[in-house]
Amino acid sequence: xxxxxxxxxxxxxxxKETLTAFGFLLPNFIGFLLFTSLPVLASLVLSFVRWxxxxxxxxxxxxxxxxxxxxxxxWKYCWNTVYLMATIPLSMAGSLMLAxxxxxxxxxxxxxxxxxxxxxxxxxxxxxMLWRLLYNADFGLFNLTIAKIGEIFHLPLKxxxxxxxxxxxxxxxxxxxxxxxxxxxxxxxxLAALQGVPRDLYEAAEIDGANSWQxxxxxxxxxxxxxxxxxxxxxxxxxxxxxxxxxxxxxxxxPNGSTTTLIYYLFNNAFQWNxxxxxxxxxxxxxxxxxxxxxxxWRSFGRAVYYY
Amino acid sequence: xxxxxxxxxxxxLARFKAQAKVLLAYCFLSAGALAMIAPFFWMVTTSLxxxxxxxxYQRPWWQDWIPTQFVWQNYVKAWVAVPFAxxxxxxxxxxxxxxxxxxxxSALAAYAxxxxxxxxxxxxxxxxxxxxxxxxxxxxxxxxxxxRYLGWIDTYKAVILxxxxxxxxxxxxxxxxxxxxxxxxDAAKIDGxxxxxxxxxxxxxxxxxxxxxxxxxxxxxxxxxxxxxxIVLNTHNLFTLPVGLSYFQSLHNTDWALLMAGSLMMIxxxxIVFLINQRYFVEGIKLTGIKG
Numbered sequence: 001x002x003x004x005x006x007x008x009x010x011x012x013x014x015x016k017e018t019l020t021a022f023g024f025l026l027p028n029f030i031g032f033l034l035f036t037s038l039p040v041l042a043s044l045v046l047s048f049v050r051w052x053x054x055x056x057x058x059x060x061x062x063x064x065x066x067x068x069x070x071x072x073x074x075w076k077y078c079w080n081t082v083y084l085m086a087t088i089p090l091s092m093a094g095s096l097m098l099a100x101x102x103x104x105x106x107x108x109x110x111x112x113x114x115x116x117x118x119x120x121x122x123x124x125x126x127x128x129m130l131w132r133l134l135y136n137a138d139f140g141l142f143n144l145t146i147a148k149i150g151e152i153f154h155l156p157l158k159x160x161x162x163x164x165x166x167x168x169x170x171x172x173x174x175x176x177x178x179x180x181x182x183x184x185x186x187x188x189x190x191l192a193a194l195q196g197v198p199r200d201l202y203e204a205a206e207i208d209g210a211n212s213w214q215x216x217x218x219x220x221x222x223x224x225x226x227x228x229x230x231x232x233x234x235x236x237x238x239x240x241x242x243x244x245x246x247x248x249x250x251x252x253x254x255p256n257g258s259t260t261t262l263i264y265y266l267f268n269n270a271f272q273w274n275x276x277x278x279x280x281x282x283x284x285x286x287x288x289x290x291x292x293x294x295x296x297x298w299r300s301f302g303r304a305v306y307y308y
Numbered sequence: 309x310x311x312x313x314x315x316x317x318x319x320x321l322a323r324f325k326a327q328a329k330v331l332l333a334y335c336f337l338s339a340g341a342l343a344m345i346a347p348f349f350w351m352v353t354t355s356l357x358x359x360x361x362x363x364x365y366q367r368p369w370w371q372d373w374i375p376t377q378f379v380w381q382n383y384v385k386a387w388v389a390v391p392f393a394x395x396x397x398x399x400x401x402x403x404x405x406x407x408x409x410x411x412x413x414s415a416l417a418a419y420a421x422x423x424x425x426x427x428x429x430x431x432x433x434x435x436x437x438x439x440x441x442x443x444x445x446x447x448x449x450x451x452x453x454x455x456r457y458l459g460w461i462d463t464y465k466a467v468i469l470x471x472x473x474x475x476x477x478x479x480x481x482x483x484x485x486x487x488x489x490x491x492x493x494d495a496a497k498i499d500g501x502x503x504x505x506x507x508x509x510x511x512x513x514x515x516x517x518x519x520x521x522x523x524x525x526x527x528x529x530x531x532x533x534x535x536x537x538x539i540v541l542n543t544h545n546l547f548t549l550p551v552g553l554s555y556f557q558s559l560h561n562t563d564w565a566l567l568m569a570g571s572l573m574m575i576x577x578x579x580i581v582f583l584i585n586q587r588y589f590v591e592g593i594k595l596t597g598i599k600g
Contacts (some may be wrong), residue, residue, distance in 0.1 A: 014425065020503045021424035025432075028417035031473025036439050039450035046449060053453070098340055101333040114586060115341045118348065121582045124532040125550040126571035129557055130351045133564055141350050144372065183344060241443050245534050249554060263445055270449050271539050283446045294441045 046280035053274050064281035073257065074265065074282070081261040083170050085239040087177040092231060094182040096224075099190035100216075116183020123180055128249035131176045135162035135250075163251050166258045173246055173259060186231050193227035194220070233297040237290050262286060349373065355382055355568035379565065386569040389560065394545055395552035402464060402537075402548055403530040406471040410526050411519060414477030419507045421478065422485035423493070433482075436475040452539060466540040467548065471530055477522050484518035485511060524585055531578060549574050 047064055051057035068074055098116060102109050119127065134141045143159030150157030162172040201219045210218065243261030247253050253260035253268075260268075262282060270279035356378045386392065420426070421433050451470050452461075460466045492514075493506050501509070512519070534550040541547055547555060553574055560566050 017424055017503075018426040021420040021426040021429070024416045024420035024424065024503075024507075028413040028473055028478060029432075031413065031469070032436065032439075032475065034454070035451055035470045035473050036442070036447055036475065037435065039447035039454070040439065040442055042450035042453075043446050046453075053456070098337070101336050101340075104330065104333045106330060106333060106337075112337050112341055114583070115344050117582070117586070118344055118579075121528070121578055122348075122575045124574075125534055125553045126574040129553070129567055129571050130347055133354065133568065134347055134350065141347070179343070179347070183340070237441075241445060248534075248538075249557065266445055266448075267535070267539075270452070276449055276453065280446075280449055283443070283449065286443050287446050290441060290443050 043280045043283055046277055047284050049277045051276045053276060057277070060277060064277050065285075067278065068281050068285065076257060077260050077262055077265045080170065080257075080259065081240060081243060084173060084177070084243055084259075084261065085236065087174050087181065088232065088235045088239060090174070091178045091181045092186060092228070092235070094178060095184075095186040095231075096190050096228075098183060098187050099194055100220075102187075102191055103194045113183075113188075116187060118183075119180045120184030125245065125249055127180070128176075128246045131246075132163065132250045135172055137161040137164070164255055166255050169251055169255060169259045173243075173250070176246065186235075189227055189231060190224065193224040197223040229300060230297075233293060233300075237293050237297075240286055240289055240293075351568050351572060354564055355572055356380070357382075357565050382565045382569040383573070386556075386566045386573065389566060389570075390552060390556045391545065392552070392570070392573065395547055395549045398464075398546060398552075399531060399549040402467050403527050405464075405468045406530040407523055407527045409468070409472035410474060410477050411523055413473060414481050414522065415512065415515075415519070416507075417478045418481035418485055419511055421482045423506075423511075424503065436478055440475045440479065448536075448539070455540060461540055462542045462546065464546065467537050470536070471533070477526065480522055481515065481518055484515055488514050520585070524581075527581075528578065 048060060048062070049057040050060040050063070102112060137143055137159065140159075140162070142162065146157050146159040149155075160168040162168050197220060201223070202215060205215050205219050241263055243259070244263045244267060247259045247261065247264055251259045253264050263286075266279050266282045266286075269275045269282065350373075353373055353375060357375050358377070358379050421429065421436075455461050455466045455470075460469075488511065492510050496506050496510055532550060533548070534554070537548045537551045538554070541551060544552075544555065553570055556570050557567060
């Protein structure tokens with residue numbers, strides 16, 4: 001009788017696969033530990049200490065959080081952050097209208113889509129500098145146009161001091177953000193959603209004698225509601241962390257703190273005033289809000305998963 | 309007395325309504341396009357005007373849009389007012405390193421998560437996913453302290469390294485790898501191909517669209533990133549373009565012709581990349597559903 005000898009591999013196959021997998025994972029994992037997961041824990045620890053980076057850190061218990069809740073500036077900047085989110089519904093409505101118009105199977109869609117995308121692509125410091133010029137009280141495009149309209153209709157119209165007037169600085173930033181975001185990612189997402197609405201729903205509505213207005217509200221709007229909800233939650237999550245770049249370039253957070261957002265306040269605390277613990281407390285406050293919003297998003301998408 | 313409309317009349321009415329709708333859509337779209345382009349046009353015009361004569365009440369209004377003489381000299385002035393060439397090279401270097409690093413490490417990790425079996429795989433992946441909702445503000449401060457402790461503040465390393473390792477890239481590529489058919493890999497395995505061979509010769513060539521998307525988004529994000537380089541860089545010669553431009557603004561606060569010339573020089577490369585690769589932008593948004 002012949003016994004078959006099977007040559008045993010040096011390593012078991014599953015062990016070999018595990019080692020290979022760790023090899024693939026390692027470069028990313030080390031960086032992930034060093035720059036993401038450990039810093040998350042470190043910032044939690046930081047929020048319980050007082051530290052100016054030069055003297056040794058001191059344990060402060062909940063002092064940073066207590067100070068935060070008693071800090072009138074903090075609440076003012078919270079309000080600023082929420083106020084600036086007025087951009088979101090305005091921009092979403094615009095995105096949807098543009099998407100509806102683009103969805104008409106017209107010629108030249110690629111041209112329009114490219115043009116609408118330009119502000120999103122070119123965002124950043126250069127664009128904020130451009131808008132600082134457009135808002136210039138004396139010779140900015142806005143006030144020139146307002147003055148021109150006044151001249152034509154013989155009205156004493158004078159544009160506001162957009163960026164240096166406490167009343168107008170936030171609306172100015174909102175107008176700019178709407179311009180920047182209206183034709184960008186949200187419009188593309190809406191366009192994709194509109195193209196996904198089944199045709200026969202419209203045909204059925206037409207047979208029932210529905211006009212365009214009714215077709216929009218009874219068919220289109222409910223069908224694209226998951227997209228609306230997705231865009232809204234993502235934008236709100238982004239909105240809480242937004243506002244640093246434009247304010248830094250255009251207003252420096254002013255006038256009188258009227259365009260300082262939470263992230264700007266965090267930047268000032270951490271990197272201008274060396275209050276690392278206090279800044280970490282602001283960061284964790286932000287984290288908490290975003291965590292709750294993310295939970296809301298997950299729960300709702302669990303239910304609306306049929307649509308996706 | 310109302311009479312019944314003939315079929316012919318109804319048809320004509322329907323055609324007229326359809327044409328009116330198209331016309332309305334075009335008017336709306338064109339107005340939108342005009343609003344998008346006008347600021348850019350203003351930017352170009354301003355950059356070509358004689359500095360100090362940006363605006364004058366004596367001129368007819370259309371000369372605000374089309375200058376009578378083009379002062380190309382503004383671009384030269386802006387270019388030498390601050391080390392613009394250096395800023396360009398810095399941005400190019402930083403963005404290239406971040407993009408190459410991120411695409412490489414993400415692809416390797418994504419392959420492990422998508423195709424290999426190892427203990428606690430799904431738990432580790434869940435850890436990656438969970439950190440995607442952590443705002444950047446949370447990690448910013450400890451990472452700054454870590455880099456300061458290492459003595460890396462005010463170096464390229466400080467700008468590049470934290471940008472390389474993101475859960476987002478790994479997540480995006482893993483999702484894409486999962487959609488690839490397994491037959492090819494099985495065949496390669498039978499032929500004795502190693503895991504790396506499969507990754508290199510099968511997975512990567514099949515994943516070009518996803519890799520292009522990640523490359524584009526990462527490069528753009530890094531090119532436009534303002535806050536992080538602002539935090540970790542102090543030396544002018546190391547500034548990336550956005551920080552350099554902000555520094556330029558602090559020097560020439562009201563020299564609008566120069567500021568707009570400088571801004572245009574920053575925008576131009578992005579514009580070119582976008583116009584060439586715009587297919588990937590649109591596909592990328594649909595692929596991820598997540599803002600880049």
